[in-house]
Amino acid sequence: MPAAPAKGLTEAKKQGAAGRRQRPGALETAREDAVPDKTPAAPRCAALIGPYSSGKTTLLESLLAATGAIARKGSVREGNSVGDSSPEARARQMGTELNIATAEYLGDPWTLLDCPGNVELAQETYDALAVADAAVLVCEPNAERAVAVAPILKFLDDQKIPHLVFINKMDASEANPREAVEALQAVSERPLVLREIPIRSGERTVGLVDLVSERAFRWIPGKASELIPLPDPVKDEEKAARAEFLETIADFDDAILEKLLEEGTPSPGEIYASLTRDLKDDLIVPVFFGSALNDNGVRRLMKALRHETPGPQAAARRFASAGGADEPTAYVFKTHHAPHSGKLSYARVLKGEIADGMTLGGERVGGILKPLGAKGDKLAKAGPGAVVALGRLEHARTGSVLTPAAAKPAAIAPRLGSLYALAIRTEQRADEVKLSGALARLVEEDPSLHFENNPETGEFLLWGQGDVHLHVAIDRLAKRYNLAVKADRPRVPYKETIRKGVSQHARHKKQSGGHGQFADVHVDIKPL
Template sequence: MLSKQDNAQQKGTRSQGISSKGPRTIALVGPFQSGKTTLLEAILARTGAIARQGSVEAGNTVGDASKEARHHKMSVETTFATTEFMGDTYTFVDCPGSIEFIHDMRCVLPAVDAAVVVCEADEKKVPQLQLILRELEDRQIPRFLFLNKIDKADKRVRETVRLLQPASRVPLLLRQIPIWNGDIVSGFVDLALERAHVYREYAASEVIELAGENRDREKEARFTMLEKLADHDDELLEQLLGDMEPPRDKVFDDLAKELRDGAVCPVLLGVASRSNGVLRLLKALRHEAPGIADTAKRLGAKAGDATAIVLKTFHTAHGGKMSVARVLNGEVAEGATFLAPRRDAGRVSGVFGLMGQAFSRRGPATAGETVAFGKLDGAKTGDTLSAGKHATEPLVTITPSPPVLAMAVEAKERKDDVKLGVAFTKLTEEDPSLTVIHNTESHEVVMWGQGEMHLRVATERLADRYGVPVLTHRPAVGYHETIRKAITIRGRHKKQSGGHGQFGDVLIDIKPLPREGGFKFNDMVTGGVVPRNYIPAVEEGVKDGLKHGPLGFPVVDVEVSLTDGSYHTVDSSDMAFRTAGRIAIADGLPQCQPVLLEPVYMVEIVCPNDATARINAILSGRRGHILGFDTRENWDGWDTVRAQMAEAEIGDLIVEVRSATAGVGSFSFKFDHMAELTGRQAEQVVAARRAAE
């Protein structure tokens, strides 16, 4: 809670900070395990939204409240929490830091007013930081960097900022410098306010006299800050050149403007676990972060009917579907009807406030507020909703990253098959970066995701949230087979069992086609030896036989010609000739020198350039044919490696790639061609197939 001293101090700081910019939404983002959930907890405790600050270790935080998050001690989905600070309403969004769950962050970012990037003084996390900052830069989101765990820093803060700077396209602007007591950070100096503060655990910091060494360090660091601000303000530059002290309000105005314009990224210090630096962060957000008017303008939202953007979809046990949305303009009350682009979104069954996993019914939502709308069955994450007579064109486009890992999934109990289908629908609504497909060739249901943990959490949710325990295994590889030799073979089906019998007799030529030739069937019958009405049945029988070749896989790149045959006026039928065609192809293929084919893909891996050598070694160890590598376009310090790789080797490739790149590498792939697989590897594949059958 704010003390009386803090309130009085704040009122005397800047008159222009008194006016509200409306309810604001702030994203808490940053590398994995940087302390975002802890910072959210500290903010909620400091603003009085919760009685006391919990911890991730104790499993009692507002964020990471799901069973999966607490089990793995990591954020696996966004958490929304609304609170008030000095009369203004804020919704903070705790976003996952792992690249596997980054899509949740992407869905939120377009509609937030600003972001707080939580980071440690750890050079190893620079690539992760770069990923996060790139998302913010591309979306033009104003951002602060909160240098967390400053009490554990082993470098001077300006050296730390220099190490982190390569992750940002714009200058990291140091707003505070630490006060050192030996090797311990005991407080900070605010360079904008020119005040020194000493940390108090779980309490507001105490203002102390700025004197001695701290005064000298403050003057030097403040001048550096003002120099960077002056790069975008000629008036400030003239004042600095003339040795004039700029007015404090002028400095704050420049800080707010250059933050809003994305010209700088201010850096603040703190220790979220002890609530140090949280109050100064809140005050910086209050004074300098833009409001809903700026955000609506950035998105191109026009005044008029109520408009909202869906940030996240939840399926709750008792409240049904909940669509968390940011209202950009207008007012939305219970009973309001929304349109989404090209479909109805539904009628709002209730408006709910947000506090972690708790939803509380409330009154109408106004512009700037982030709330949950009940039972908008037609709404999807990312939708632009309009309460008018006509749907609004989408204000944002959010495309999930290409999936990188798959698992085949089936219900543990056969009776749950239908229930599993319903659960998949809800699961992919909540997390659009998951994809579920039915492989008609292997008869498997395959779930694709962004990594090992992503898929693990998805299967845990199927069991825990939707009551469908599942079995998983590695999906089948799309092996095919083809032939090298041409032959002529007869297929004859004759059966007599009283009454009408069955008779079909065909002579076919089987020969190989060039790669990617597919399947070709020729009717070369003359003299009516096989009546015309039976020829399609012969072709269907041949296709039946090609579904499962002598090696156990579908047969491709084959041409079959029907050249001769015979029939019986009474016993012949479509079924008899279909069976004859299947017999001919089944008997002929083993004599055609069958050979196994495996799918080969073009793979493109992106990674920090200090990991490129490791990536090349991984590819070589997986039978990859490296085609080359180049610098990643517009990404300083990153490379793109291109290679051809067999599908069988791609299966768990992402696990090794992430391990070699400190969790930030990724890849995309697309089918290129089928290639012959021979020798011991082919023998192992065929043996495994026969064992499975």
Template sequence: MGDKHVGVAGGRVSSPRSVAIIGPFASGKTTLLEALLARTGAIGRQGSVDAKSSLGDSSDEARDHAMSVEANIATCTYKGENFTFIDCPGSVEFLHEGNSALNGVDIAVVVAEPDEKKTAALQLILKALEQRNIPHVLFLNKIDKATGSVRAMLQALQPASSVPMVLRQIPIWENGTATGYIDLALERAFVYQEGKPSKTIEVPDDERAREVEARYAMMEMLADHDDVLMEQLLEDEAPENDIIFGDLVQEMRRGEICPVFIGSAIKGNGIRRLLKCLRHDAPDIVDTRKRLGLKETDAVVQVLKTYQTSHGGKLSVARLFGGSLKEGALLYDSQGQEYRPSGLAQMQGLQPKKVTEAVAGDLVALGKLDGIETGMTLCVGAKPPKLLFVPSSPDPVLSKGISATERKDEVRLSTALAKLVDEDPSLTVTQVQSTGETVLDGQGEMHLRVALERLTGRYGLAVNSFEPRIPYKETIRGSTELRGRHKKQSGGHGQFGDVVLSIQPVPRGEGHSFNDTITGGVVPKQYIPSVREGVKEALEKGPLGFPVVDVGVTLKDGSYHAVDSSDQAFRMAGILAMKDGLKECKPVLLEPVDKVVVACPSETTARINAIVSGRRGQILGFDARADWDGWDEVEAMIPESELSDLIVELRSATAGVATFSRNFDHLAELSGKAADKVIESATVLA
């Protein structure tokens, strides 16, 4: 990997830095990665997402949909220092990919468009960084397409951030187009040059007043955390540039401000200035260890991303926080379990490049570590590692039933699904006992579509997908007492079982009960368990076609034959009594109802309430979302049958940012045409 600790100007020694590129969907993150790699010489020319020539988003699924569907990793060298960039998906359906990687970064570059309609989506990104105290800067992309005041646009985006967004650069406008920028810290102006570094010029006279005003506004924000600077401003003293630069760096690293840079990734404008910021201002592995509570002696790695490759097998990409890791070295988990990677590699997009050693700060792909999952902490050496934070997977919001088209592929499907979940923990696979279906749960339409495409394209499986069945139940409103007699004579010993059962409803949620009041041995004790077994079997499918719940059964009477009675005969007698008896007890259909909590921007709450009500939902109330400025949480009871595509409608109403959690709450009676339709469908399926 070369010499990782390179001396730089001023005697500073830097370790490899890890940088997240993160931001809302379609903000230009992958294009920014291309621009950074091109300007550092890591790639020969800047690729294009639209032309499907980018190093990032090189998977078939990403290129087919022209969007990031997984984290992309690439390494470059800039002025003797090594940087690894993790380009994180921006769609809310794939955000967990970025959240898993954030533990392993020193700083994040948040890419945003000058579009206030993206404020809520930007807030999702910034919240994840703020909650984990990750230093970050904002790159206001597509400045070439911006109209109006950048400062006004920043004010519109400010509600997304809990800390001040501090503008470090302002554009130079010419005929409504940004032709360059003024660096407020350097007090220098730069003119963009296509394919070349920006040209330094004097601040134009007609921009001087705007520059002075914007610089003073920047210093006022910095002074909120620096009493010396505040005093200088109050006394109209001109602070030295070293103070300004020092405050910008330290306040960013402490999470007190979010510095803002401007540029255009697709045109390469502002990229070198961003690189210089990362080189001079970004924390290194020493600072990151302190933030994570690690000591210098903690030679630990955390797995940030798992790839299931078609040729190289499983790759676990991990950040090394201390020490060094050589090829063939052993790793240990917190239980002392031993692992030996099959090799070490550096990722450049989806292409691994073999290396022999990694040092503190490196991101390295570990080969074929079976049993290792994304988020796990491992130690180089037998000492138990300090466990690092692992973000929990978001609650699933959309489900699809899935089956192999050909029965012979069922085992292969199970194996492939396990690999998908290993690679993407925000997917879950559930075997639903009540319906016998395999259900794939995920974060939205595109998330599940990509998963299905991987099953077909990567694993060569033909699969069917369908709406999972709703686990309806039925119960009874009335009571009855009924005799069930099973009598059969076929030569030799016959079969005889005779029971009288009392059937009645019990309170909702109490389940089944079985008792007997047999006296005088009219049903011998050894046959009573068989009657119970028959009752239980009959309750598995009631007269409406669904499992029966909340029923009390009492065995009251019966008779037996000394020769022909048997366990089987009394089991059949119990089944017959129940089958006929349940029909007389006014059976009623029950549908599952979930308690749902929808998180949404406050300005969309009224629309969300209307959507919920339109899905037979009972709104319980709404309140401000804790620690989320400008967001609400709506609580409601919604029938499970109404939840299948709820997320699609919610996101359509909220510019793609709403989400929800759900938990089963109770069963509710369903009658009328809706019940008739469910029963008719069940009859067809049967």
């Protein structure tokens, strides 16, 4: 048994470590933290975010298959995935709007929000994060691409939204999660905590070691991982990585710190409890890895979401002032105009119970759906935490809080200002009347779009975040509303500038009988 450290040295370490801990009132809230801040089986909501092509929609597909929400996993490349089901997404093989899907995992209802990765489509990401209990940042094991996640990481840090990192595509031979974590740490305000280390065979990653349980797993493509003995080649690496992992969480946990200073070992239960508290308080960022394409590491990610992320109360607190104590209240975070079924308002229930046919936002709810991509199952009612699609609420808008009496805007998600414009016109003059109505629906779906007539050039301008953003909108006009639209760069309304002063004098005389005309005119023109 190793010798215990000297008492004086131990006390000095305790005092020094206590000085750098950041959890406010950790000792005072210890009893409260012992009870998880969530209701068993309460509906939970997680947002999948990350750069373009990081594999978010493939991860969504893997999570839905692992939870049994879908019988067979689809593929983005083959065009049969639950997410990215719109024609414009299929054509580009990339997310062009928020995908919403529900599932059940170990008896708990879940909603997964697959956010578009292109920076020009970020408005829906911000809207989705307003209702998410936690976010999963999906990225590639490539340090060079870490800079792409800097804006969204800053937003998560600023808004104090609990988040995890899932390093995807670990089946690639050049994958190195530690290098990726170091690059991500450079753009993250919170400490990143590597929860696993890879097991490699040659240049391939074939499994992982969990640093909490110290158990090793071998990946099996398309199936659950297989528990194996800890391989000898990774034992030293696992020991060093676990020590670093425990030191990081000890900065926020007195009990863990005390055990480490006494050269003891915290139990897995104590470590998991500490991780849950730290993530709920947004003090750390746990890092997992795997391959969504091969279903590797997906179930471990889902278990972490279930056991360690906060419950729906955390998201509801962002709307603490909305509605009465027991008044049915919901927040609309997405609007969609379906070609045949009409307007759908996607909302999360904050409190109370919403039933089909009740009055909400001053209107009658015309149906409640539990979404699964472009499809949905009818519901009679929905309780706190549930994410549902509400039918026929014509006056509800994205970003509004709905109570039975009113629909009020809530400044939760930021609104992106327009940066780029295209001049658009219909190919058929008869379609000009339809264009304004169709654009109004698109703007209702995506508040980062807007349109206007330019009085100086006479052009009809569509404004958005960039070329990709606007051409996605133009494709929607064609596919949903059968409007063929041509787009050009807007004309520049050139204007002349007075650059120096000038004076002129003239006289006007006219005499042709009767009253004559006379004028003495002096004109001075100069710059302001």
